[in-house]
Amino acid sequence: MGGLILSLVEENYIKAIYHLENEVKGDVSTNAISDEVKTKPSSVTDMVQVLAEKDLLIYKKYKGVHLTKKGKSAAMKVIRKHRLWETFLVEKLNFQWDEVHDIAEQLEHIHSDALVDRLDDFLGNPEYDPHGDPIPDAEGNLKSRNKKVLSHIPENEVVICVGVKESGSDFLRYLDKRNINIGTEIKVLGKEFDGSMDLLVNSKPFSVSEQVAGNLYVQPI
């Protein structure tokens, strides 16, 4: 109950593995983890053995890794903190949505259940972070929205932007410059041969590349 404390590094591995599990089918590979946490594969092998020892994940040599219940719950706690802090930074400290990730990477490792709960209340128990990602509740439950990637939306459908897939600074600032935000209404006018899409954004015609269309989450109106 309650008192499991992981090191900053352990938390980063657990979070990375959690995110990777949602991207690949089976177990998560050593190389994938090493990409995500920016260490060498041999370091990953070291660390997954430590994490397996702590029952945070199941590790089979050469076969990869998957989180246990305990590991998933630890991941959710970190992700909850990350997204709450990002929300705080944007809602209360007036940061832009492209500025908050790195700071939240630090804040997510602060250990205090009381702090997280009070922060949550202070923010009005938000359901989504500034990038449209859902914020787990105190029990680690995620409410998932049936969002779709913009590039999968057929012609003439009207949707609203609800999030971004990869929230890199460059991409977020691109959206800012075009006044595309969470909540922005988008009508799909048509698709071009190169995957780019012709849209009506804020009632003005606008085209986006395949890459941009593939990074925007939208929801039917």
Add this chain to the structure above:
Amino acid sequence: MGGLILSLVEENYIKAIYHLENEVKGDVSTNAISDEVKTKPSSVTDMVQVLAEKDLLIYKKYKGVHLTKKGKSAAMKVIRKHRLWETFLVEKLNFQWDEVHDIAEQLEHIHSDALVDRLDDFLGNPEYDPHGDPIPDAEGNLKSRNKKVLSHIPENEVVICVGVKESGSDFLRYLDKRNINIGTEIKVLGKEFDGSMDLLVNSKPFSVSEQVAGNLYVQPI
């Protein structure tokens, strides 16, 4: 400019040494530091050599240590963060003043100048933290108040409580229970043979031990 990054442990040593310099006359001793940071003296010897190498302090074997300008400035940054976060926790998240220190011990190590500045603004640029300690400004300047320890106040003088010397939980909760807070008006009625003092607190007679009187900072009205 700006980009000096110290490890969490280094920051704790620098902060400890800064606080000790304000308590003792000459250089700060190895043993004093080891008490403050809760490591063994031999570990302190290791670390002060590292910090001396980084020009954060001057170390003379067997003679102790004192911070350089660079070291003092690093200390002020950490203290500024600590006290701003404590203020945030009390003012915005409704923590009690005895609950915030340990959380601030973690938050003070978050590295982001933008975050600190915005937090400062969000809090309305407070001058004092919940324990009455002054908050350094962004340049590291401390405005010091001419506060006195309650036990040094002569009979019949009326003062207000402006802070506490040692802000341990037990002491703070003792004050809470007696409705003594920052801003509370105190009249000194007399002193007893054992160092205890008879007071008028919130217009009601109240006696405090020598220890309590020696831990309360007050200011003439």
Add this chain to the structure above:
DNA sequence: AATATTTTTTAGGACTACCTAAATTATATG
């Protein structure tokens, strides 16, 4: 199926921050 390539692990270190025990220097006491 044999071989080439890629992935993963192992072996052996490095670095930070800590520790214990022993040696050294400083200080206090008779």
Add this chain to the structure above:
DNA sequence: CATATAATTTAGGTAGTCCTAAAAAATATT
């Protein structure tokens, strides 16, 4: 001032996390 005591440093080690290079296993290609 000589000696006992206290403070400090040195020597040698540990734990956590990372690394490079080499070995082993898995996978892909012919």
